[in-house]
Amino acid sequence: MTGTGGKKGGRVRKSSGRGQRDLTVKVKTARGRRNSSTRWLQRQLNDPYVQRAKAEGYRGRAAYKIMELDDKFRFLVNGARVVDLGCAPGGWAQVAVPRINALGEKSGKKIGTFLGIDLQEVEPLAGATFHQLDFMEDDADVVVKDLLGGKADVVMSDMAASSSGHKQTDHLRIIALCEAAAYFAFDVLDEGGTFVAKVLAGGAEGELQKLLKQKFEKVMNVKPPSSRSDSSEKFVVAMGFKG
Numbered sequence: 001m002t003g004t005g006g007k008k009g010g011r012v013r014k015s016s017g018r019g020q021r022d023l024t025v026k027v028k029t030a031r032g033r034r035n036s037s038t039r040w041l042q043r044q045l046n047d048p049y050v051q052r053a054k055a056e057g058y059r060g061r062a063a064y065k066i067m068e069l070d071d072k073f074r075f076l077v078n079g080a081r082v083v084d085l086g087c088a089p090g091g092w093a094q095v096a097v098p099r100i101n102a103l104g105e106k107s108g109k110k111i112g113t114f115l116g117i118d119l120q121e122v123e124p125l126a127g128a129t130f131h132q133l134d135f136m137e138d139d140a141d142v143v144v145k146d147l148l149g150g151k152a153d154v155v156m157s158d159m160a161a162s163s164s165g166h167k168q169t170d171h172l173r174i175i176a177l178c179e180a181a182a183y184f185a186f187d188v189l190d191e192g193g194t195f196v197a198k199v200l201a202g203g204a205e206g207e208l209q210k211l212l213k214q215k216f217e218k219v220m221n222v223k224p225p226s227s228r229s230d231s232s233e234k235f236v237v238a239m240g241f242k243g
């Protein structure tokens with residue numbers, strides 16, 4: 001990060017300690033910017049995954065979460081048909097497209113397909129199809145099923161509603177999104193398929209876990225290293241859909 005000085009107005013500076021260089025980027029609170037926004041900005045600027053995503057060309061730090069989950073559980077295989085719910089800005093898509101061979105670059109290997117859904121428009125990406133849609137709307141599942149045109153091997157969801165600032169409300173909202181994604185997965189997954197979804201630890205996910213355990217051979221709860229330790233976010237990875 002560049003920039004010096006400490007004028008009021010939100011400039012960013014690198015602070016240096018005596019003898020030892022401290023590269024922590026400090027952000028001054030600008031007039032009109034809430035303290036929480038300043039904290040968010042400071043955390044972003046100092047987050048190694050944000051910096052790594054920038055250097056490696058990923059659209060966001062979220063890319064590392066699916067990378068780490070897939071490195072561990074190997075569900076993004078050549079030829080996989082993948083649906084990604086809440087896919088913007090497209091970091092998970094960038095990771096999945098080469099792994100499932102959606103561009104057919106690995107000769108002799110099966111070619112996968114990638115369909116991403118989000119409330120927001122997503123910048124195009126070779127090998128991926130994106131569709132702008134509110135997944136919580138009535139009949140959204142029917143629309144996605146039509147777009148998919150058949151079964152899927154992986155349904156993954158990183159959907160998150162914008163924070164209300166109230167922990168319990170946010171938890172219930174994310175569980176609702178996760179449940180909608182899970183019911184969609186029950187509908188479209190082929191036998192043996194995988195469901196991956198973000199949840200927030202906090203209590204209400206018990207019912208969902210119970211349901212997933214009935215429908216899948218294995219259900220794991222994981223916090224990938226790139227998931228911020230101060231967030232209650234975790235991922236459920238359910239493998240071996242029983243059909």
Ligand SMILES: C[S@@+](CC[C@H](N)C(=O)[O-])C[C@H]1O[C@@H](n2cnc3c(N)ncnc32)[C@H](O)[C@@H]1O
Pocket residue numbers: 059060062063085086087088089090091092093117118119120133134135136158159160161177
């Ligand atoms: C954390 S971001 C996803 C990041 C993404 N995995 C990536 O790697 O780029 C969460 C996304 O969920 C989307 N979302 C939240 N509610 C949604 C809904 N009801 N329908 C579709 N997308 C939704 C948001 O628009 C947001 O883009």
